[in-house]
Amino acid sequence: MAQETRLLKQSALMMLMVAVVGIVVGVWTGSEAILFDGMFSLIATLIKLLMVLTARLIKKEYSRRFQFGFWHLEPMVLTTEGVFIGVIALYALLNGVQGLLQGGTSVEFGGAILYALLFTFINFSYYFYVKKRNQRVQSTLVSFDNISWFVDALLALGLLISFTVAFLLTKTDYAWLAPYVDPALLVVIALAMLPSVAKILRPSLKDMLRVAPIELNALVEKTMDMMVGKHNIIDYHSYCQNDGRISIVEINILMGVLEGIKLEELDAMREEIQSGLGMDTEDLWLTVSFTRDRKWLN
Template sequence: MSNRGEQILLKQSTVLMFAVAIAGIVTGFISGSQSILFDGFFSLIATFIKVLMLITAQLIAKESNQRFQFGFWHLEPMVLLIEGSFLLLIAIYAFLNGVFGIINGGREIELGLVILYAAVFTVIEFGYYFWVRRKNRTLKSTLIQFDNISWLVDAMLSVGLLISFLTALALTHQGYAQWAAYVDPAILIVLALSMLAPAFKILKPALRDVLGIAPDALDDKVREALEIASARHGFEGYKTYVQKHGRARFIEIHIVLPSGYPLTSVKTLDALRKEIAELLGKADSARWLTISFTGDRRWIA
């Protein structure tokens, strides 16, 4: 994966999202629409998250040092955890704001301005989302993948705003202006609920990585490879440990060789390591693999 390409996309995404945020906040204040204002503040928070993602991508590209001897991979799930948490908190805030708006009798807003805003940004945000998704098929970046979720969420918000404001306009023209006032807070509630799924989609894997929970798929893959190697070479036993931090995968394998195993030189062990590594799939810079051998089972207890 090209880290340079990843950073370029993150920079573009950050600048464009900041522009969307400013437009949303300004439009929200002028029109009096709390839902547009919410959309703007969501975009502003997303901008700050994108800055963190860009910094993380730059750190990951650097070599490890004495303080961070395994590199900076651990920062990736931490940033995603922050993003997911912000999405969840802003969704809760929006929901409560919408409920109180309905209780207080709704809000009068400038429909012409907000309809124009929602229509323009629906096109921009969906267009950018699909363009980035196509670019990431080559990059295969986890940061870009989750960063792009914010564009999908923002695009969905804009579609919801457009449909709802057109509904409010129709109600006004039909002589039901008193009901049109409830559209803005109602949108806020719907938008808040629609953001819960994307928030949990980001939070779940990020939280697993931060807590150090062993990824099931990787654990199964390592055990399957060791079963094959054991059947071929008659290992007396083995112990495996796996952990994942963002795109980095840490694999530790300890193998017990049987008494009298034909060990002619260190090259024999290196050949075993190479065979097991190939069983685990193609190696890359994000895979940390340690394989050790012993003749005493107590070392793996």
């Protein structure tokens, strides 16, 4: 958890630097695409700060008012990130189309190329650094947070290629095309961001809407079907959902006649179920109840 929070804080500070430089250079060079990159980075910084707060709350596990913990905040923050990126992409798309219709924009290509070259290197370097660090941390928040660095790296690379091409065009008979590069690039960037939006929103919305995870549900049913064959189990009902990094599983078991069974034996069945699921207690909220009355299955 400490490493997760440290990585998120570091990421927020780095992204704030990228945002400030991007906004300043965007205004200086007159490039809407660079200005957009800076604004995207600024929004990403705010989201990262929310992730830091969320990571701290999750570390507390529960409080008097939130007795089931704070894990539900994780998909909420990720959904917020996806929505913000989607709104920014839509704004960029509209601005790009407007720029094309109005005859393009004049850009100071020297400063723009230098900016794009520098931040292509910085963004890709930091993305791969965090990806490697997260192989040990195994944080969902860090993983989705790192998507913003990959998106920003692609933005910078796109800027570098496009501005270089536009600069070369100014030395040819096709110099009239150069002003159209910046708004056209804005349109391409906006469209390229949409898959990242979907990648963030799809799992987080599923968690928020309490959609049962197919793989986890299948694993629970497989484990319970094996238990039925070994113990005096007549029937069972199971319920599964993901809540951020926590998998919540509730199983109600209808037992047959059990003469002289001890609580230790029921606890042993719980342990067997958890072992069958192959999940640590830190990642699993498991509730198993035993009954002789079928009405308690539902």
